[in-house]
Amino acid sequence: MRRIARGFAAPALAITLALAFSGGPAAAQDVLHLTTEQYAPFNFDNNGEILGLGADQVREIMKRSGIDYDMELLPWSRAIGLAREKAMTCVFTTAHTMDRDAHFKWVEPLLVERTLLIRAAGSGVEASSVAEATAYRTGTQTGDYTVELLRDAGFTEIDLARDLDLTLKKLLSGRVDLMAVSESFVRRLHNDGVPIEEVAVLFEQIFSIACSPGTPDGIVSRMQDALVSIIADGTQAEILARYR
Numbered sequence: 001m002r003r004i005a006r007g008f009a010a011p012a013l014a015i016t017l018a019l020a021f022s023g024g025p026a027a028a029q030d031v032l033h034l035t036t037e038q039y040a041p042f043n044f045d046n047n048g049e050i051l052g053l054g055a056d057q058v059r060e061i062m063k064r065s066g067i068d069y070d071m072e073l074l075p076w077s078r079a080i081g082l083a084r085e086k087a088m089t090c091v092f093t094t095a096h097t098m099d100r101d102a103h104f105k106w107v108e109p110l111l112v113e114r115t116l117l118i119r120a121a122g123s124g125v126e127a128s129s130v131a132e133a134t135a136y137r138t139g140t141q142t143g144d145y146t147v148e149l150l151r152d153a154g155f156t157e158i159d160l161a162r163d164l165d166l167t168l169k170k171l172l173s174g175r176v177d178l179m180a181v182s183e184s185f186v187r188r189l190h191n192d193g194v195p196i197e198e199v200a201v202l203f204e205q206i207f208s209i210a211c212s213p214g215t216p217d218g219i220v221s222r223m224q225d226a227l228v229s230i231i232a233d234g235t236q237a238e239i240l241a242r243y244r
Contacts (some may be wrong), residue, residue: 032069032219033089034058034209035079039164041184041243042093042111042207043100053184053243055104056095057110057227057236058209068220075162077143080210085105090223093208095145105215107223108208111240114183115146115203118171121195125177130200138169139176146180147201171196187244 001040011167019022036043038056043052050071074082083091093110094100117133119125127133130153137157140146150158159176161167164185171179174196180202191194207225211220230236 002021004082004187006050012040019062020070023171030068030088032062032067032215033082033086033093034062034069034071035074035082035089036071036093037077037079037187039074040142041188042182043073045148052093053240054110054207056239056242057230060235060239061107061209061223061226064223064229067222075139078106079206080143083212085212087212088216088219090116090209090211093207096206096208096210097145097148099181100145100150100210104210105210105213105217105220106210107220107227109206110227110236111207112208113205114201115149115180115205116183116186117178117199117202118186118196119170119178119182119199120174121197123174125180125199127199130202133178136177137168138180139181140164140179145205146174146202150180153202168194184243 038044041052042054046106050073066235080091083089133153138155142160167179170176
């Protein structure tokens with residue numbers, strides 16, 4: 001699925017900021033490319049518009065920073081791959097892990113949240129801790145931050161699928177025993193009446209905007225300043241409450 005949204009600062013302001021970032025007029029043509037994935041309630045397609053607790057914050061950050069941008073919904077592995085390899089590209093809502101730390105420039109926090117292990121209700125899977133859960137086959141999506149968390153915690157039977165919806169289907173059909181997923185995703189499943197149960201807390205995680213090494217420091221700094229301002233004036237809290 002691909003959805004592209006585009007936002008622009010006022011022309012005069014955009015040119016002024018671009019000159020400040022680069023010291024020359026060429027950068028005035030630069031547009032920051034933002035990638036994300038279909039992963040409600042963080043980011044999702046709503047009749048061609050990208051919404052979510054991450055996307056709404058990012059759009060406000062770009063508005064306040066005055067940076068020209070576009071936004072595209074992609075499969076996760078593609079979204080994060082572009083941000084790692086292509087200049088002037090950032091991906092969100094991205095878990096800031098040790099493995100990823102040196103590969104990106106970070107704007108954070110969009111959210112601090114727990115990552116949970118869940119099972120299908122009535123599945124008979126018995127685990128009251130992460131250590132006990134390592135005995136079970138656990139699903140997640142290819143390229144997701146949870147793959148690293150599971151491996152670090154000692155899980156050896158990790159089932160990878162192309163997206164979280166497929167992993168959820170595997171969980172509910174008994175093809176995997178457990179699933180590693182964010183607390184916001186679990187909250188949405190409960191609200192939708194999906195028969196799942198929480199097993200244990202795998203990790204507490206910071207979620208961020210991850211920008212390619214080729215993204216100018218000045219742009220990253222302005223984005224960070226804008227994020228600080230939406231935290232300080234309560235806008236971030238309002239956006240998070242909207243999706244809970």
